[in-house]
Amino acid sequence: MYKNQLQELAQRSCFNLPSYTCLREGPDHAPRFKAAVNFNGEIFESPQYCSTLRQAEHSAAEVALNSLSSRGPSHSLAARILDETGVYKNLLQEIAQRVGAPLPQYTTYRSGLGHLPVFTGTVELAGITFTGEPAKNKKQAEKNAAMAAWSSLKQCKSLPSFFLSN
Incomplete structure (x- = not known):
């Protein structure tokens, strides 16, 4: 859900699409993932390791959306778009x-x-x-x-x- 919302925000804002990087650690039978998303030049990281890559990317997207939304609609174009999308x-x-x-x-x-x-x-x-x-x-x-x-x-x-x- 969060990755989709972040992508929609990027498209509405005419920003580049979010890009994700991932750090993998642990043994092959129990890997752990931590992701970061680059959104309009800002990097947002998942707060903890997750058991799947998908969870880590969603966690990073959630951090990005929470951070952008906490700025309020008057502080940035991204936050204004967040308000418009109903996030x-x-x-x-x-x-x-x-x-x-x-x-x-x-x-x-x-x-x-x-x-x-x-x-x-x-x-x-x-x-x-x-x-x-x-x-x-x-x-x-x-x-x-x-x-x-x-x-x-x-x-x-x-x-x-x-x-x-x-």
């Missing part, structure tokens, strides 16, 4: 699945004039509700709520072991 919604769903929590639930509220509506989205994840910035349409309001939740979870010091552990 924050995917990351929240992945977190919920990892910890056995119900999938995120989105609610959108419409306000404003009939011809100039304003949509505000919320997302509930594991009993916590996050509210995003207002938007011009429902889809963007949901993305904004997911981005607000992701940003909040990344900054929260008491939740990483529950929400953000690998």
